[in-house]
Structures are given as structure tokens and as C-alpha cells.
Amino acid sequence: NGWQIQPNGVTVQAEIEKAISTLLKTETAVTGSGRTDTGVHATQQIAHYLEEHLLTQVDFCLDLHSGGTTARYVPSAFLYRRDGVLMDAKLAAARAFGLPATLVVDAPMTAGSLLGACDRKGIPAIACEVGGGATLDRRAIETTRTATLRVLHHFGVLADPPEDAPAETQLVRLRFGAPSAVLAPVSGGIIPRVDPGDLVKATDIAAHLFPMEDQSQPPIALRVPHDGMVTSVIARPVVRAGDMVCLVGTPED
Numbered sequence: 424n425g426w427q428i429q430p431n432g433v434t435v436q437a438e439i440e441k442a443i444s445t446l447l448k449t450e451t452a453v454t455g456s457g458r459t460d461t462g463v464h465a466t467q468q469i470a471h472y473l474e475e476h477l478l479t480q481v482d483f484c485l486d487l488h489s490g491g492t493t494a495r496y497v498p499s500a501f502l503y504r505r506d507g508v509l510m511d512a513k514l515a516a517a518r519a520f521g522l523p524a525t526l527v528v529d530a531p532m533t534a535g536s537l538l539g540a541c542d543r544k545g546i547p548a549i550a551c552e553v554g555g556g557a558t559l560d561r562r563a564i565e566t567t568r569t570a571t572l573r574v575l576h577h578f579g580v581l582a583d584p585p586e587d588a589p590a591e592t593q594l595v596r597l598r599f600g601a602p603s604a605v606l607a608p609v610s611g612g613i614i615p616r617v618d619p620g621d622l623v624k625a626t627d628i629a630a631h632l633f634p635m636e637d638q639s640q641p642p643i644a645l646r647v648p649h650d651g652m653v654t655s656v657i658a659r660p661v662v663r664a665g666d667m668v669c670l671v672g673t674p675e676d
Contacts, residue, residue: 451476474540483516483578484541484548487567489559494655494667496552497619498566499524500592503538512547514594519577520570521589522551523620526597526654526672549574555619556658595652595672605645605669607662611635614642617669621653629653630668635661647671 426435436453444451478484500517504510504527517525541548551570554563569585576584597603607613612633617623624647631642647653651671662668 473537474544478540478544478546481546483512483574484537484546485516485520485571485574486537486548486550487571488550488552489554489563491555492557493555493658495555495619495658496655497524497652498522498553498563499526499551499595499654501526501528501538501550501552502548503528503542505542509542509545509547513549516547516574516577517549518592519589520549520551520574520592522553522566522570522592523590524595524652524654524672525549525592526552526595527675529596529598552655555655593652594675595654596675597654597670597672599670602648603651603670603672604667605629605648605671607632607645607664607666607668608643609634609636610661610663611643612660613657613662613668615656615669617647617653617656619653619656622674623647623651623653623671625649629671630657632662632668649673 428434428437428440440451440453443453499522500520502513502517502525505513514525538548538550551567553567554560569587570589572581572585573587573589575581609632612635613630614633615630616628617630623629627647628644629647630645632645633642634640645668648671651673654670654672655667656669657667
């Protein structure tokens with residue numbers, strides 16, 4: 424029966440409030456930023472409770488992702504660049520996490536993201552991308568499990584660290600959009616020529632694109648915009664004009 428509490432019928436708001444109140448053993452209200460009535464788009468709905476109540480009770484945040492359906496990622500931690508003590512805490516957590524790469528994003532934080540909310544509250548937060556293309560293999564699961572145990576030890580949640588020591592993580596500066604992205608100029612079939620984690624040079628071929636509207640045309644060679652590390656590659660075999668084919672970040676010391 425939608426989001427908002429109603430006298431008769433089960434609603435999302437009522438069930439969330441009941442669960443949180445049970446967990447915290449106190450009556451708790453939740454404010455939603457949207458509704459799920461017919462014809463109303465609720466994708467961007469954000470619970471006010473998360474930022475104003477739950478995040479005030481945590482010391483750190485770890486946001487785990489499997490890479491989604493559209494791209495494959497180098498196993499990596501992901502954080503927003505900030506100055507001062509908060510940035511130092513994020514980098515220390517990413518090094519304890521110990522995945523091969525740590526993507527440091529310059530782009531302004533998304534207001535509705537969990538990492539953005541943590542930044543506003545001064546809470547060190549990192550996300551991670553492991554796998555992708557709607558798949559998650561056994562190695563990725565075990566890698567993420569061990570990395571999670573390491574970061575829990577780092578923050579004092581676990582007394583003993585896992586046996587596997589963290590690998591040295593490579594910091595990679597990533598800027599979404601033109602500086603880092605290889606985009607499809609037209610719609611068509613795509614064959615990537617790079618993999619996540621590859622070190623590439625400017626003008627290396629990132630992919631071949633076969634135009635859909637005129638199949639008599641030769642494939643278009645899409646080239647890497649600058650030297651760096653490939654952080655993600657499209658997982659779909661067909662792209663539309665403007666789709667991201669791959670992202671290339673710049674390794675940092």
C-alpha cells in the first residue's frame with residue numbers, strides 16, 4: 424500500500440518504523456523524501472532516519488558493491504577526496520581493506536549517496552567494487568570477506584586480524600566524465616580490448632565499435648584518453664551513443 428502510514432493496510436514506512444523501533448528499543452519515526460503511489464517515481468527516495476539518527480551512532484561505514492550489471496571493475500575500494508583528518512582516516516581504512524586499487528574520486532559527492540551522508544557527518548567511509556557484469560565469483564567473495572575482516576580489525580571491532588595481510592593498494596585518481604571516460608560515439612556492437620586493472624598509455628585502443636546503422640562501415644577504434652589504469656570496462660555487447668565503454672584513472676603516489 425505504498426510508503427506512507429495508513430490506518431488500514433501494510434505500508435513501507437510502517438514496517439521500517441516497526442523494525443527500527445524494535446532494534447533500538449524505542450519508538451522511532453522515519454521521514455521519507457518521496458512516495459510510492461502509482462505514477463510517482465520513488466527511486467530517489469532517501470530515509471531521513473539514516474543520516475540524522477543511525478549515522479550518528481557509527482564510527483565508520485563500509486559500503487559493499489558487486490559492480491552492478493553494466494560494467495566489470497578492478498577489485499577496489501572507492502572514496503571521495505576530502506582534506507584533513509577525515510581523508511587520512513579514509514586512506515588508512517582503504518589500506519587496511521587491502522584491495523589492489525583504491526579509487527579516489529574528485530567529483531562532487533552525490534547528495535543522496537551513503538558516502539555523501541557520511542562525509543557530512545564526518546564519518547570515515549569507503550565503498551568497494553568487486554566483480555560486475557551481474558556476476559560475482561568465488562574468488563571475489565573470498566577476497567571481499569577477508570578485506571572486510573581486516574577493516575573490522577583496523578577499527579577495533581575484531582580483536583584478531585585475518586591471516587592474510589593486506590596487499591599494498593594503488594591509489595588511482597578518478598574523474599567521471601570526459602577526463603577519464605571512453606564514450607561510444609554511435610550505437611553498435613562493442614569488443615573491449617582492455618581489462619580492468621590494465622595499465623595503458625594514451626591512444627592505446629580501448630575497444631572496437633561496430634556501427635549499428637551502417638554495418639558496411641569498418642569498426643571504429645576507441646582510444647584511451649591518457650596514461651593510467653583501466654578501472655572499469657563495459658560488460659554489455661551492445662552500446663548506445665554516449666554509453667561509457669571504460670574508465671581510466673591516474674595512479675597516484
